[in-house]
Amino acid sequence: MKESQGTSGLILNEPLLWKKGKKGRSGFSMPRRDVVPSPADEVLTGDGPDLPDLSEVDVVRHYTRLSQWNFGLDTGMYPLGSCTMKYNPKINEKQAVLPGFAGAHPLLPAELSQGTLELMWRLERYLAEITGMDAATLQPAAGAQGELTGMLLIHAYHASRGSRRSKIIVPDTAHGTNPASAALCGFSSVPVQSNERGVISPEAVAAVMDEDTAGIMITNPNTLGLFEENIQEIARIVHTKGGLVYGDGANMNAVMGIVQMGKIGFDVMHLNLHKTFSTPHGGGGPGSGPVCVKDFLAPFLPVPRIVFNEGAYRLSEDLPQSIGRLHAFHGNFGVMIKAFCYIMSMGGEGLKRASQLAVLNANYIKDSLKESLHLPYDRPCMHECVFSDKLQEAEKVTTLDMAKRLMDYGFHPPTIYFPLVVHGAMMIEPTETESKEDIDRFIEALRAIAAEARDNPEMLKAAPVRPKVRRLDETAAARKPCLTG
Amino acid sequence: MRYLPHTEEDIVSMLRTVGVEDMDDLFSSIPPSCRVGRALDLPDALTEWELGTLTEELAETMAVSPAYRIFMGAGSYDHYIPESVSYLLGRSEFSTAYTPYQPEISQGTLQAIYEYQTLAARLLGMEVANASMYDGASALAEALLMAIRITKRKRVALSPLIHPHYRAVVRTYLGPGGYEIVELPFLKDGRTDISGLSGMDDLAAVAIQSPNFFGCVEDLPAADETIRKTGALFLVSFTEPLAYGLFKNPGCQGADIVCGEGQSLGIPRSFGGPGLGMFACRMKHVRSMPGRLVGKTTDRDGRPGFVLTLATREQHIRREKANSNICTNNSLCALASAMYLASVGGTGIRDLASLNYDKAEYLKRGLKEAGCRLTFDSPTFNEFVVEFPKGFKDTYTRLLEKRIVAGVPLGTWYPGLPDHALLCVTETVGREDMDALIREVRS
Numbered sequence: 001m002k003e004s005q006g007t008s009g010l011i012l013n014e015p016l017l018w019k020k021g022k023k024g025r026s027g028f029s030m031p032r033r034d035v036v037p038s039p040a041d042e043v044l045t046g047d048g049p050d051l052p053d054l055s056e057v058d059v060v061r062h063y064t065r066l067s068q069w070n071f072g073l074d075t076g077m078y079p080l081g082s083c084t085m086k087y088n089p090k091i092n093e094k095q096a097v098l099p100g101f102a103g104a105h106p107l108l109p110a111e112l113s114q115g116t117l118e119l120m121w122r123l124e125r126y127l128a129e130i131t132g133m134d135a136a137t138l139q140p141a142a143g144a145q146g147e148l149t150g151m152l153l154i155h156a157y158h159a160s161r162g163s164r165r166s167k168i169i170v171p172d173t174a175h176g177t178n179p180a181s182a183a184l185c186g187f188s189s190v191p192v193q194s195n196e197r198g199v200i201s202p203e204a205v206a207a208v209m210d211e212d213t214a215g216i217m218i219t220n221p222n223t224l225g226l227f228e229e230n231i232q233e234i235a236r237i238v239h240t241k242g243g244l245v246y247g248d249g250a251n252m253n254a255v256m257g258i259v260q261m262g263k264i265g266f267d268v269m270h271l272n273l274h275k276t277f278s279t280p281h282g283g284g285g286p287g288s289g290p291v292c293v294k295d296f297l298a299p300f301l302p303v304p305r306i307v308f309n310e311g312a313y314r315l316s317e318d319l320p321q322s323i324g325r326l327h328a329f330h331g332n333f334g335v336m337i338k339a340f341c342y343i344m345s346m347g348g349e350g351l352k353r354a355s356q357l358a359v360l361n362a363n364y365i366k367d368s369l370k371e372s373l374h375l376p377y378d379r380p381c382m383h384e385c386v387f388s389d390k391l392q393e394a395e396k397v398t399t400l401d402m403a404k405r406l407m408d409y410g411f412h413p414p415t416i417y418f419p420l421v422v423h424g425a426m427m428i429e430p431t432e433t434e435s436k437e438d439i440d441r442f443i444e445a446l447r448a449i450a451a452e453a454r455d456n457p458e459m460l461k462a463a464p465v466r467p468k469v470r471r472l473d474e475t476a477a478a479r480k481p482c483l484t485g
Numbered sequence: 486m487r488y489l490p491h492t493e494e495d496i497v498s499m500l501r502t503v504g505v506e507d508m509d510d511l512f513s514s515i516p517p518s519c520r521v522g523r524a525l526d527l528p529d530a531l532t533e534w535e536l537g538t539l540t541e542e543l544a545e546t547m548a549v550s551p552a553y554r555i556f557m558g559a560g561s562y563d564h565y566i567p568e569s570v571s572y573l574l575g576r577s578e579f580s581t582a583y584t585p586y587q588p589e590i591s592q593g594t595l596q597a598i599y600e601y602q603t604l605a606a607r608l609l610g611m612e613v614a615n616a617s618m619y620d621g622a623s624a625l626a627e628a629l630l631m632a633i634r635i636t637k638r639k640r641v642a643l644s645p646l647i648h649p650h651y652r653a654v655v656r657t658y659l660g661p662g663g664y665e666i667v668e669l670p671f672l673k674d675g676r677t678d679i680s681g682l683s684g685m686d687d688l689a690a691v692a693i694q695s696p697n698f699f700g701c702v703e704d705l706p707a708a709d710e711t712i713r714k715t716g717a718l719f720l721v722s723f724t725e726p727l728a729y730g731l732f733k734n735p736g737c738q739g740a741d742i743v744c745g746e747g748q749s750l751g752i753p754r755s756f757g758g759p760g761l762g763m764f765a766c767r768m769k770h771v772r773s774m775p776g777r778l779v780g781k782t783t784d785r786d787g788r789p790g791f792v793l794t795l796a797t798r799e800q801h802i803r804r805e806k807a808n809s810n811i812c813t814n815n816s817l818c819a820l821a822s823a824m825y826l827a828s829v830g831g832t833g834i835r836d837l838a839s840l841n842y843d844k845a846e847y848l849k850r851g852l853k854e855a856g857c858r859l860t861f862d863s864p865t866f867n868e869f870v871v872e873f874p875k876g877f878k879d880t881y882t883r884l885l886e887k888r889i890v891a892g893v894p895l896g897t898w899y900p901g902l903p904d905h906a907l908l909c910v911t912e913t914v915g916r917e918d919m920d921a922l923i924r925e926v927r928s
Contacts, residue, residue: 017600017827027828028567030836034916037839038846041864044702046733049608051831056569059827063573063597070593073581080583087488088581091533097571097753100544105557106757107893112548116756119543129526141619141758142813144800148658155661180800180810184630186661189805227515257525258512264519274813278488280577282817283594284584284616284777286759302657324657328560328622328650328746329757337540344539347530350486356508357491363503363511380514407590412583418801435490436499467589469790477782477794481771483613484603485781 005076005410005441008466014065016485021054069468070283071412077438081384081415081427082175082223084253084275086354089345092278092338101337106329110314116333117313121306123340124290130351131249131269132260133292137301139331143250146270146289147181147217149302150246152323153268153293154214155185156300157244160321165214165243171200173223173419178248187214194421198224198377202233209237215244220261221251223419223427224377225362225384227259235265244268244297252276253431254359254383257352268293277339288335302326357432358383361439365428368443372450376422384429388422397453397460399424404471405452405463409445486530552888554918558868558909559698559893560621560648560724561757562749565913570751570824580817584777588792589784595791598816599779601823608729608826609743610736611765615776617819618762618811621746622651625692625722626658627775627809628744628764632690632718633664634808635773641690642667642717644677646697648724649898675701675861675870679711688717694745695721695735696728699907700845700868701861709739718742725749726763728866730838742766751825752818761818772798775809777816837912841867844910848919852908855927860905868909870895870902873926877904884925891922 054062071078078085096102104116124136140146151168158165168187170178171194179189190213192204205216216238220228228234235245247261247269253276261269273279274287281287293301303322304315346354359382366375366385374390389399403413403426415427430439452459464470491499496508505511512520531539548555555563574580578593585591585598598616605614618624629641641659643652645668652668659666667685670678677693691712695703705721712719721735723745729735735743747761748754766774772795780794800807829837845867853859856874873880877894884891892906899905910919 014596016596016603017823018603021830024832026830026833027569028830028833028837029565030833031565031840031912033840033843035843035847038843040731040839040842044732044864046729046737048730048835049734049831051604051607051826051829051834053830053832054827056567056828059824060569060573062827063579063824064576066593066597067573067576067578068593069590069596070578070582071587071590072578074577075581078581078583080586083583085583088577089488091536093575093580095536095540096755098540098544100547100549101540102753102755103549103563104547104756105549105555105563105754105890106561107557107559108548108890112553112890113546113756115543115546118546126527132521141623141815142811144810144812145619145623148810152657152661175812176800176802176804176807177810177812179805180803180807183805183807184658184662184810186663227512227519229514229516229519232516232518255515258521259515259519260521263521272813280580280817281583281813282580282815283582283591283598283820284816285813286619286815286818287813324660325622325650325653326657327758328620328648328654328760331757332619332759333756334753334759341536341540344528344531344536345533346486346488348525348527350489350530351525351527353486353489356511357489357496359511360491360496360499360503360508364499367503380511382514403587404589407587412590413587415586433488433490436495464589468592469589469784469788470786472588472784472790472792473782474792474794477780477792478797481778481794482781483599483771483778483794484606485599 006408006466011068011468012065014062017062018052020058020062021052023053025053025055027054027056027059076410077434077442078412079414079428079430081429082250084429084431086278086431087433088278088280089342092341095341096334096337114313117306119340120336121308121313123336126343127271127290128292130256131292132262134295135298135301136290136292138290138336139302139326140289140291141327141332142285142287143270143272143289144177144181145326146291147177148184149291149326150268150270151181151185151187153297153300154244154246156323157297158214165212167213169205169208169213169216172421174217174219175250178217198226199228200230200234202230202237205234206237209241209243211241213243215246217246217248219248219251221254221382224386225381226377227382232265250275251383254355256355257348258355262294268297273335273339278342279335279338286332286335288332354432361430361432361434365430365439365443369446372447384427386422387426389424392453395453395457397457399426401460401463402449405449405460406445407464408466411442411445553890554888555890556892556908556910556922557890559907560746561754562725563754563911563913564749566751567828570821570828573824574821579820585793588790592790595779597820597823599781599791601819602779604823604826605763606765608726609765610734611743612768613771614765615774615778617814617816618764618776619815620758620760620762621724622654624744624762624764625651626655628720628742629655629659629690631742631773631775632720635770636689636718638687638689640665640667640687642669642688644669644693645671646677646699647692647694647722648698675699675863676703679708682711682715685715688715690718690720692720692722694723696725696866699861699870700865701863702732702866705735705738725866727838727841730834731842747822750822752821759815759818761815761822773808776811777814840912844914845869848910851919851923852926855923857926867911868907870905870907872905877906880926887925889922889925
């Protein structure tokens with residue numbers, strides 16, 4: 001291949017924070033003391049926290065060096081399947097720190113906070129339109145909390161009809177958060193297997209759906225990157241037995257403007273603003289996991305609700321059937337601003353175009369690599385495609401080895417060993433914001449790695465060699481946990 | 486569209502590789518009955534410059550300082566944030582990375598979170614802190630669920646002086662599991678009444694907030710002694726961690742689990758989120774803990790490095806048997822608080838906390854002289870409860886006309902305290918602002 005993107009440069013070592021600094025230094029401009037000291041009761045006061053004293057320069061160099069050990073989306077292609085690592089627009093960062101937003105107290109009276117309420121009210125409506133639902137709540141702080149909200153809504157719905165159902169159907173391709181969220185709500189998960197086409201068959205659902213089952217959780221498109229083509233029939237089966245259909249919207253990026261989940265049988269679904277709606281993932285959050293519902297579930301939504309009448313916005317707690325509160329205040333408003341700005345910048349046509357290009361990029365990768373890597377489901381995919389390490393088994397090269405080797409080529413590896421239904425899975429989601437040239441380089445790198453697996457497998461087992469550290473001993477880390485310094 | 490790099494030529498050539506005619510053909514696996522037949526009903530796309538105008542207009546309607554003088558705390562605090570913190574946090578190697586599943590190229594996030602865990606544990610006086618939760622409210626709910634797992638008991642007791650919204654979130658999380666929540670009374674001095682606890686031997690946990698919702702510092706050693714006898718775990722929650730710069734931390738006063746909101750540590754209020762759920766416990770309970778943990782280890786060449794660890798507690802491994810469903814947490818906010826604590830430092834946090842305390846004492850004295858009643862006489866940190874001489878509503882409305890927001894009314898949460906307000910003052914409030922408030926209350 002052409003010259004690899006991955007190279008080595010000067011990387012500086014950096015000690016732990018508390019090994020730096022000196023007592024008496026400070027990186028903080030202490031506000032002027034304009035009141036007299038009032039000594040506090042000495043029984044209550046301690047010695048003060050054991051924190052290091054550093055200068056501003058110490059702090060700035062420390063974190064700048066640390067940042068250089070990280071690979072971010074702005075560094076390069078980050079094709080983590082199901083994570084939707086699309087470009088995070090810079091202008092949205094600026095909007096989120098406008099003093100009127102960043103400085104706003106969450107308990108300001110409504111007449112003093114019309115701007116934030118309007119933004120949230122409009123975002124709820126836009127998300128409802130995109131999903132084909134009737135109402136939305138923005139309170140859940142991340143996808144998993146959105147799932148919990150959905151489960152609580154389903155639980156409350158059944159309770160309002162005087163029934164208490166104990167089970168929920170969860171396909172084997174689901175994210176781990178699905179069964180964990182259901183369990184938090186007291187539901188036991190009933191697994192259904194996907195069929196040979198990689199999707200759920202109506203028969204499999206009909207076989208387990210009964211009147212003690214609260215509903216089904218479906219990720220659509222699913223984690224194999226396939227559209228659940230039987231969704232309408234599955235929804236009919238579940239609804240007939242009085243159950244509800246929950247949609248995990250982690251993969252909504254494939255179908256904006258193409259499928260409205262509310263029109264094909266979903267009753268409630270969550271979205272991840274930090275995936276589909278371009279807000280940065282922050283190295284593990286903050287995210288935001290709004291939940292959209294059909295009309296009949298709206299009375300159960302979390303309080304407070306934003307209400308608009310007579311030209312003004314206000315918050316209402318008057319929702320007697322509500323499941324209650326999920327967040328101390330209104331959810332991750334700072335994240336909502338960025339998602340709102342993204343939708344305003346894209347418009348309906350732009351969002352649809354994004355989904356089309358996300359699907360084009362994934363299919364292009366799938367068809368370009370299927371000679372080099374085993375493709376368990378060889379059919380048109382949505383926004384992501386799943387390969388396995390089957391062709392490399394003879395050389396005892398694993399998905400992990402190939403993922404680590406990708407780092408040396410200057411790419412972030414895809415999601416690996418998920419979904420669980422594919423042995424040695426490698427799940428690639430390029431997103432729409434990768435250009436053809438970058439994708440071609442990625443394809444070329446994986447082809448080169450497949451060739452190395454054949455000709456020089458040891459090289460892959462030794463990978464990566466270019467990052468700051470090599471493979472780390474995770475077993476030792478878990479056996480003797482060292483969690484603070 | 487500037488975020489979409491494809492040219493028409495790219496698209497044609499890529500479609501050819503895939504073997505389809507046009508974009509619509511890419512969606513052939515979606516049954517026609519599942520597709521939308523119309524365009525999305527959304528506003529037309531804005532340019533970068535139009536977007537700026539729109540958000541400015543929305544943001545300008547908000548009552549924020551310096552145009553307004555705001556004496557509101559109640560779980561969301563106004564503290565100065567060094568520009569260096571905001572600047573460093575904007576480094577996109579941090580902000581645009583995912584959860585550090587691939588440690589070799591995520592050492593920056595991993596070391597920074599390991600450092601956060603350490604600083605958080607030291608601040609709270611605990612042995613281990615996790616990589617963060619969503620906010621103080623869900624952290625408390627998860628702490629109670631953790632205590633239920635450890636003790637295998639199904640009943641918990643809460644102080645009524647835990648933030649009312651946190652208690653509401655606890656009810657949401659614990660409701661469907663059939664767990665019972667006992668709410669304790671409070672005393673005339675503004676502290677939790679724990680006298681009823683003796684004899685309750687089936688409690689999984691007793692949770693107390695300190696400083697509590699009225700701003701009062703609780704008597705944690707006394708609570709510890711009583712709770713110990715019941716066999717329940719002692720949980721301490723908080724909304725204002727800066728208080729531990731001056732007052733003793735919960736860990737050294739017997740707490741088993743400490744959790745709360747870290748927004749005060751370098752995170753803007755942002756209308757209530759994102760904040761930072763801080764969560765810490767004793768090492769003996771670490772395997773029952775929710776959330777991510779970063780641990781130290783070595784690489785193949787023996788060099789030190791960091792990884793996510795003890796993942797067998799988590800949903801992606803254990804699925805329905807996981808300790809929690811949490812996946813994405815509030816990592817970047819944890820990073821902000823570590824940067825903030827590093828900037829303020831051990832010496833600085835003591836000075837800053839004292840300054841907050843002194844300002845609140847100054848305001849308390851001034852308001853008392855102006856005829857206000859200070860409802861509770863326990864020591865407070867930077868917020869406290871007052872009763873205005875001429876009633877809450879009149880005073881509040883009159884002050885609002887002067888662009889002063891005189892605290893948060895307590896009546897909705899505590900019907901026994903109508904006409905009471907919770908006032909807060911931090912280092913960002915100057916003496917002249919406090920004098921203005923005192924003057925207006927008196928007049």
